[in-house]
Amino acid sequence: MNTGDAMDAVGLTNVRKVYGKRDNEVVALDGVTTQFRRGTFTAIMGPSGSGKSTLMQCAAGLDQPTSGSVLLEGHEISELDETELTKLRRDRIGFVFQSFNLLPVLTVRQNVTLPLRLAGRPPSRSRVSTVLDQVGLAQRSNHRPSELSGGQQQRVAIARALISEPAVLFADEPTGALDTRTAQDILSLLRHSAQTAHQTIVMVTHDPVAASYADRVLFLADGRLAGALHAPTAESVAERMTHLGAFADDRALPLPRLEKTRGGQHR
């Protein structure tokens, strides 16, 4: 059995994912091998349709690869039954998706605490307050989702993912609906979580500045790895994306969405 390296929170070996059959076959991932070390923050980038979401779904155990191995927190996911997979995801993994999946009848606080209450591990009031404060929603804890902006709803989803302090956090465009300042705060929070709480963060993004908060950027093209950048800057990421054709059609490089302070450091 492949037990992998204990330093890796997630390890993919030769992962292939094919959707559809015969004439309708789409090869979404075509032999991807990579590792996500514990306590690291990785951004996944690539042109539309390059397989980013599929990679994340497979790495998170939400979807099974057609072939190849995914080792998640020491477990080969193809060897787990649905109950074991559900337990692994519930206890060790956090998710932030583009659709926030908030329950409209529950308040912010109730939405954030629901997964842990369902798991029989209700968080303390102070833990809830800390997380709501971290995402800038302390004043909104009794509001319902319909009373919040899109960006605020996204922050509820982020708080819900962070509250259980998951070993691995998968996030699909977590700052997509946020204004510049809030996006900076959330990205700094994610980086801080990786550095201090040794959480492993895997984030899909289209934004080179968001990616520059990560320790490493993995590039995908046509379902295959197309290189990596360590200690990325927004400029180096944007340049690489342009070469991958992600910013094609004669547009200028997208202006970094987030500002940086002097010396290239993020606030």
Ligand SMILES: Nc1ncnc2c1ncn2[C@@H]1O[C@H](COP(=O)(O)OP(=O)(O)OP(=O)(O)O)[C@@H](O)[C@H]1O
């Ligand atoms: N459920 C599915 N059934 C059939 N094809 C799929 C399915 N999910 C994804 N695909 C195809 O697999 C390929 C990779 O899709 P994926 O969503 O992983 O790309 P992506 O890089 O996340 O794209 P985007 O940046 O546009 O969100 C695409 O060609 C897509 O059409």
